[in-house]
Amino acid sequence: MSVPLKFYNTLTRQKTVFEPIDPDNVRMYVCGPTVYDYAHIGNARPAIVFDVLYRLLRSVYGADHVTYARNITDVDDKINARALRDHPGLPLNEAIRQVTEKTETQYHQDIAALGCLPPNVEPRATDNIPQMIEIIEKLIARNHAYVAQGEVLFDTKSMQDYGQLSKRPLDEQQAGARIAVDAHKKNPGDFVLWKLSSENEPGWESPWGRGRPGWHIECSAMSQRYLGEVFDIHGGGLDLIFPHHENEIAQSRCAHGTQVMANLWMHNGFVQVEGRKMSKSDGNFITINELLATKTFGGRSWPGEVLRLAMLMTHYREPIDFSVKRLEEAERLLGKWPAAEPGTAEPCPIVMEALADDLNTVAAVQRLHALAQEANGDSSMMPMFAASAALLGVLPKKAEVDEAVASAVDALVAMRLEMLKAKNFAEADKIRNELGEKGIQLKDGKDPATGERVTTWEMKR
């Protein structure tokens, strides 16, 4: 390994050198979507950010030596509500299946358009209920959980160092707590591991009756199942630090008796709209699909690569104000980059160094832009540019140009040159304009030897 990787760890609030538990199998877990509705562009940020991390790890440790798990949350009261709303005629389970399947398919399409590689495993909560029950039983057996009024609750007081991740000691939390304290909780911070379901709620049989899991337990169960009791990296949005990740840690560590759940905790910042967090409950969100397929934002649709690059032009921990201007700049940059195939070349060391320094995609993109310009002038630079761009997942693909179309364009270009020689500018410009309308950009240059006009062209992306 050439460059040491350094990442900012939410757990220690410091940037430290990353050392995997097992370099032959680097394991990362990222909190994925709850599938009840279109994902918004804020949801796209962790997908993209951790995709870059995944690519970087694969590059450093080898493509077969990284395991990336990203869950699909398909048990959630929002899903139930959506199922009842959209499919009132169907039996509940069927209605839920319709909602989750449709949303999941859409999510995969959206994320793929943003250039994200699929994770190695994408477990669903509903496929891991027994694993969750097992953890809950362990927690009860170890006196970290208790049953009260049909719920199984985690006993936060039973964990002496609860609150490490969010730096939120229990006693301080009570002071300004706005949450109404449920009477059946021993401590206000106690959270649900399992709750009973009524007839018209989805449920699974358990030692505590037919019920469903609490929000946090699925990630504890699935990360253990696919990555082990202790793994390398856990990622997600800033807003998951508390309570979600804090509680995952509590469950996993108390169930397994381990000192940590994951060594490195990474959190991405928010996508903002007009300086405010984009959020579904606030209604100020724009979906990935709207950006890709409709003219909702800025009066036009936007290619996935543009959205991805726009996202990588800001460091992952900083907020991004989502704007048309920003997308336009990303598009302009991409338009100047050559299309290429990934190939087997090594990425530029400067790009590697940038990414190795806490995923500094901004510096990486800047370097990439310089490389693109070098490659435009000197084709021997192309493989390095391509490899570097591929590392970020922003390599422009060669536009598929039909051969018949290509020769037709070549013929028109030749015809135009003839007209120019004859100083028939009106006709020549007409050809140029017509091609332009078809998205074909003519580029006039000079042959350095003869000084004659040489015209090349390309499809605008």
Next chain:
RNA sequence: GGCCUCGUGGCGGAGUGGUGACGCAGAGGACUGCAAAUCCUUGCACCCGAGUUCGAUUCUCGGCGAGGCCUCCA
């Protein structure tokens, strides 16, 4: 109230204890029949105050401002 981020030129955005990255836009120029594309030139920015220092945008403290979490949330 508690906890956590952040504050750099029109915009985006790194970085550093000692003359001001860079990109985009803008301006000027070259090239062109005119354009486009391309190339060249051009930016004296670091929230405020105090302190540490020979020297701070960079360190410390205070202030102001913005955002986030504490409730479903990427």
